[in-house]
Amino acid sequence: MKSFEILARDQGTHARTGRLQTAQGHIDTPVFAPVGTQGAVKTLLSQDLEKLDTQLILGNAYHLYLRPGMDVIEKAGGLHAFTSWNRAILTDSGGYQVFSMEQLRKITEEGVEFRSHIDGSLHFFSPEKVIEIQVALGSDILMCFDECPPYPCDEGRARKALELTRRWAKRCKDAWVARNPRGSGKGVEGNPQLWAITQGSIYPDLRRESTQQLVEMDFPGYAIGGLSVGEPRLAMLEMIQRSMEWLPVEKPRYLMGVGTPEDLWEAVGMGVDVFDCVLPTRNGRNGQLFTSQGRLNIKNAPYREDFSPPDSQCDCGLCARYSRAYLHHLFRAGELSALRLASLHNVAFLIKLMRKIRKTITGGTFQAERRIFLESYQGVAV
Amino acid sequence: MKSFEILARDQGTHARTGRLQTAQGHIDTPVFAPVGTQGAVKTLLSQDLEKLDTQLILGNAYHLYLRPGMDVIEKAGGLHAFTSWNRAILTDSGGYQVFSMEQLRKITEEGVEFRSHIDGSLHFFSPEKVIEIQVALGSDILMCFDECPPYPCDEGRARKALELTRRWAKRCKDAWVARNPRGSGKGVEGNPQLWAITQGSIYPDLRRESTQQLVEMDFPGYAIGGLSVGEPRLAMLEMIQRSMEWLPVEKPRYLMGVGTPEDLWEAVGMGVDVFDCVLPTRNGRNGQLFTSQGRLNIKNAPYREDFSPPDSQCDCGLCARYSRAYLHHLFRAGELSALRLASLHNVAFLIKLMRKIRKTITGGTFQAERRIFLESYQGVAV
Numbered sequence: 001m002k003s004f005e006i007l008a009r010d011q012g013t014h015a016r017t018g019r020l021q022t023a024q025g026h027i028d029t030p031v032f033a034p035v036g037t038q039g040a041v042k043t044l045l046s047q048d049l050e051k052l053d054t055q056l057i058l059g060n061a062y063h064l065y066l067r068p069g070m071d072v073i074e075k076a077g078g079l080h081a082f083t084s085w086n087r088a089i090l091t092d093s094g095g096y097q098v099f100s101m102e103q104l105r106k107i108t109e110e111g112v113e114f115r116s117h118i119d120g121s122l123h124f125f126s127p128e129k130v131i132e133i134q135v136a137l138g139s140d141i142l143m144c145f146d147e148c149p150p151y152p153c154d155e156g157r158a159r160k161a162l163e164l165t166r167r168w169a170k171r172c173k174d175a176w177v178a179r180n181p182r183g184s185g186k187g188v189e190g191n192p193q194l195w196a197i198t199q200g201s202i203y204p205d206l207r208r209e210s211t212q213q214l215v216e217m218d219f220p221g222y223a224i225g226g227l228s229v230g231e232p233r234l235a236m237l238e239m240i241q242r243s244m245e246w247l248p249v250e251k252p253r254y255l256m257g258v259g260t261p262e263d264l265w266e267a268v269g270m271g272v273d274v275f276d277c278v279l280p281t282r283n284g285r286n287g288q289l290f291t292s293q294g295r296l297n298i299k300n301a302p303y304r305e306d307f308s309p310p311d312s313q314c315d316c317g318l319c320a321r322y323s324r325a326y327l328h329h330l331f332r333a334g335e336l337s338a339l340r341l342a343s344l345h346n347v348a349f350l351i352k353l354m355r356k357i358r359k360t361i362t363g364g365t366f367q368a369e370r371r372i373f374l375e376s377y378q379g380v381a382v
Numbered sequence: 383m384k385s386f387e388i389l390a391r392d393q394g395t396h397a398r399t400g401r402l403q404t405a406q407g408h409i410d411t412p413v414f415a416p417v418g419t420q421g422a423v424k425t426l427l428s429q430d431l432e433k434l435d436t437q438l439i440l441g442n443a444y445h446l447y448l449r450p451g452m453d454v455i456e457k458a459g460g461l462h463a464f465t466s467w468n469r470a471i472l473t474d475s476g477g478y479q480v481f482s483m484e485q486l487r488k489i490t491e492e493g494v495e496f497r498s499h500i501d502g503s504l505h506f507f508s509p510e511k512v513i514e515i516q517v518a519l520g521s522d523i524l525m526c527f528d529e530c531p532p533y534p535c536d537e538g539r540a541r542k543a544l545e546l547t548r549r550w551a552k553r554c555k556d557a558w559v560a561r562n563p564r565g566s567g568k569g570v571e572g573n574p575q576l577w578a579i580t581q582g583s584i585y586p587d588l589r590r591e592s593t594q595q596l597v598e599m600d601f602p603g604y605a606i607g608g609l610s611v612g613e614p615r616l617a618m619l620e621m622i623q624r625s626m627e628w629l630p631v632e633k634p635r636y637l638m639g640v641g642t643p644e645d646l647w648e649a650v651g652m653g654v655d656v657f658d659c660v661l662p663t664r665n666g667r668n669g670q671l672f673t674s675q676g677r678l679n680i681k682n683a684p685y686r687e688d689f690s691p692p693d694s695q696c697d698c699g700l701c702a703r704y705s706r707a708y709l710h711h712l713f714r715a716g717e718l719s720a721l722r723l724a725s726l727h728n729v730a731f732l733i734k735l736m737r738k739i740r741k742t743i744t745g746g747t748f749q750a751e752r753r754i755f756l757e758s759y760q761g762v763a764v
Contacts, residue, residue, distance in 0.1 A: 038711075038712075038715040038717060039708070039711060039712075039715075040712055040715075040717045040719050042717065042718065042719075043718045043719060043722075044719065045699070045719055045722075045723070046703065047699065047703070067711065067714060067715055068686065068707070068710075068711040068714070068715075071687075072686060072687055072707060072711070075687055075689065076689055076705065076707060076708075082705075082707070082708055082711075083708065084703040084704055084708070304450065304454060305453070305454055305457055307457065307458055317427070317429065321428065321429070321466040322466055323458065323464075325450070325454060325457075325458060325464070326421070326458075326464055326465065326466070328450075329420075329421060329449065329450040329454070329464075330420075330421075330422055332449060332450070333420040333421075333422075333449055333450075335420060335422045335424065336424065336425045336718055336721060336722070337422050337424075337425060337426065337427055339718060340425075340427075340718070340722065341427070
């Protein structure tokens with residue numbers, strides 16, 4: 001069985017459905033993965049995520065390495081056992097976290113020396129170390145250690161970042177091949193996979209260069225990195241589109257850090273298969289809800305006496321039994337359950353959206369349904 | 383059908399099981415009620431509480447009156463509808479809250495003028511007003527407006543408080559009889575009930591006086607108030623015991639603000655039928671867990687690598703799938719799910735404890751099981 005199989009293609013766009021094999025069973029793509037940075041999707045439990053039929057969640061090598069520490073996770077038998085999550089886990093390498101701590105790190109060719117944001121202790125991440133951590137975590141999909149430059153970023157710096165990313169991807173792959181008992185990383189069924197991350201900021205030529213370099217190395221999957229970091233939306237969409245031209249059509253494409261319902265529809269239409277984003281839980285904790293009628297902030301005054309469900313088209317643990325007025329009250333009263341209910345709804349919204357998107361691709365109605373969704377979602381300012 | 387029926391009595395103590403009728407169905411006593419001060423048991427949802435087979439929860443007239451406000455709850459159709467909780471609700475009158483704000487309130491014979499702790503706005507609670515609020519909330523069991531003095535409290539002040547409590551209980555009852563369409567408050571099946579609250583601090587004579595005065599007024603249930611406010615445990619237990627001598631044996635007795643597993647066993651043995659306490663959720667948020675082996679603080683260092691369940695004898699949503707090490711990690715990492723898991727476990731622990739206690743009373747093993755429980759619970763310092 002192939003590690004990734006394309007099952008259906010939309011005729012009018014590049015959208016496709018597929019099946020990604022992991023040791024925890026298969027994942028139907030396009031898929032949205034909620035983010036469990038510290039071994040937990042914020043405010044939600046494994047049982048909540050199972051109920052939503054979540055197929056894949058993210059973990060973060062940087063955060064988990066620092067806390068609880070690899071000794072604890074190894075003794076627990078890996079991240080799946082530690083967190084009681086028996087479906088697929090993709091781990092980010094920690095590159096994004098390490099590079100965003102401008103004051104606390106020192107980059108060399110060998111790797112990055114950095115201080116823990118928790119206790120200031122000194123640590124060193126190399127491509128080899130980051131593979132070692134992700135192997136110990138027991139990830140189903142591991143990511144290469146990349147340099148993710150901030151936005152804005154001049155072309156010189158962006159070029160340096162993609163070149164380091166390329167050299168480190170090579171070292172990651174070598175370390176992975178040496179460590180992986182199956183010796184491949186190419187995603188034989190049940191095998192973990194190591195994916196590469198492309199960079200290039202918002203420079204089309206650099207995007208092409210980075211993508212082509214990594215494609216040459218023949219990874220079983222590719223992430224588009226360095227986007228959704230503050231650049232204009234149109235620049236992001238252009239970079240995704242350009243990246244698609246150079247990524248092999250038969251391999252899974254992962255857009256990191258996206259996102260919004262609008263962007264999910266857009267990027268699926270360009271051929272993206274995998275997404276992750278903290279947005280549903282972060283927005284949830286701020287009282288921002290995705291609904292079929294658009295985004296709403298439940299803390300706003302009009303919801304005080306609105307006894308309709310947050311989203312009348314939703315059957316999640318929030319919408320099935322609580323009103324906007326009740327959720328508004330919980331937020332105003334500072335009840336922690338408010339954060340959980342809103343996060344649960346938002347994650348449910350994106351998981352169900354992806355299920356619907358897959359159905360429209362299979363059914364040949366992707367473009368029509370995208371238009372209907374966006375008209376409803378963007379049409380009303382709530 | 384009687385509003386309260388005693389079903390079984392323990393031979394060696396005053397423990398009894400009973401059945402309390404409410405419009406939401408019957409409640410098996412002795413019962414522990416989690417506290418949902420602001421219309422939500424902290425960190426838990428109605429679906430969580432239903433899963434634990436929670437029979438009764440508390441609401442608070444003071445808090446709900448201030449936020450979300452009676453207009454919202456009335457428009458929602460009452461507190462049950464607003465909070466999506468279709469089992470029984472007991473509401474505290476708010477006396478405890480109003481009287482504890484020493485700087486913000488002015489007491490007269492008529493009632494208490496106070497400032498909102500939220501926005502400083504001025505409000506007035508009288509016995510009549512407090513009944514009106516609880517009727518609007520749609521409580522199944524309403525409480526009289528009482529003066530709950532702090533601890534310590536000299537005898538003069540304690541006497542003044544119980545006398546005001548008596549006069550206000552009379553006004554509460556009159557207001558209730560006038561308002562209640564069934565005209566009774568005596569707890570005909572399906573009817574809400576108004577219960578009185580006894581006071582008297584830790585003075586046995588005052589306890590007797592307060593209890594006898596209120597018993598004369600013939601309420602369908604009685605709460606022992608003004609305890610668990612900082613007095614020594616033995617003083618509390620003595621006051622409960624003395625109160626029992628004067629409370630009618632055929633009516634339900636409610637011990638407010640208790641408590642710990644030890645105190646629940648003790649007080650049930652004295653004949654108490656109903657309990658409420660914030661302890662399981664407050665302790666939970668602090669990382670303190672009740673377990674069959676005693677209390678433990680999951681944040682302590684030894685649990686970092688302890689992969690056993692928090693309580694091996696528990697099957698709650700925490701213990702059935704997560705380890706002590708994982709919960710320790712969630713607390714250390716500041717994940718909100720930690721607070722929810724620990725609260726869920728503690729509430730489950732007390733609900734299951736009460737179920738077990740009822741079974742021991744019916745089965746004639748109350749004293750033996752109490753001894754076994756306490757030996758295990760107090761025997762080990764964890």
